[in-house]
Amino acid sequence: MHDIQSIRKNAYIGILLTTLALLSCALLINETIITTTHEIKTRAPVVRIWPMAPFSVLCLPFLLSLTLLYIVKAIPCKQRMQTKTEGILIKSLILCFISALFCLLFLAPLQYKAMPKLGYTHCNLLQGHPNMYFTDWVKTPEWCVRGKTREWVKEQARLSGNLENP
Numbered sequence: 793m794h795d796i797q798s799i800r801k802n803a804y805i806g807i808l809l810t811t812l813a814l815l816s817c818a819l820l821i822n823e824t825i826i827t828t829t830h831e832i833k834t835r836a837p838v839v840r841i842w843p844m845a846p847f848s849v850l851c852l853p854f855l856l857s858l859t860l861l862y863i864v865k866a867i868p869c870k871q872r873m874q875t876k877t878e879g880i881l882i883k884s885l886i887l888c889f890i891s892a893l894f895c896l897l898f899l900a901p902l903q904y905k906a907m908p909k910l911g912y913t914h915c916n917l918l919q920g921h922p923n924m925y926f927t928d929w930v931k932t933p934e935w936c937v938r939g940k941t942r943e944w945v946k947e948q949a950r951l952s953g954n955l956e957n958p
Contacts, residue, residue, distance in 0.1 A: 837949035850891035
C-alpha cells in the first residue's frame with residue numbers, strides 16, 4: 793500500500809486546486825454561456841461568442857470525479873472502489889475530449905451560419921477583442937468600427953432609438 797500520509801497531503805492540495813477549477817468553470821459558464829444566450833435572446837446590439845464555452849460545462853463531471861478519486865485514495869478503501877472511481881474519471885475525461893472536438897469542429901463553424909440568420913454581422917474590429925477564439929457579432933454593420941468598444945456599440949444602439957436593441 794502507498795504511504796497514506798503523503799497521499800492525504802497531496803489530496804488536500806489536489807482537492808483545493810480542483811475546487812478552484814470547479815469555481816472557475818462555474819464563473820465561465822455564467823460569463824460565457826448564460827450571458828451570451830441572454831444577449832442573443834434579447835437581440836442585443838453586440839454579442840461575443842466563445843465556441844469553447846460548452847466545454848466548460850462538460851469539464852464539470854471530470855473535475856467532480858477527480859475530487860472523488862482524491863477522497864477515495866485518501867481514505868483506505870477497497871481496490872474495487874478505487875477501480876470504479878478511476879473508470880468514472882477515465883469516462884469523464886473521454887467526454888471532455890469529445891466535447892472539445894465537438895466545440896472546435898461543429899460549434900465554431902455553426903455560428904457563421906446561425907448568426908447571420910439572426911441578423912448579426914461578423915465584426916472582429918472592436919476594441920477589447922481578446923483573441924481569435926472569440927467572435928464579435930454586431931446587429932448593424934455600421935457599428936463595426938475599429939477601436940470602438942462593445943459599450944460604444946450598445947450606446948449607438950440606444951441613441952439610434954432602435955427598440956429592438958435597447
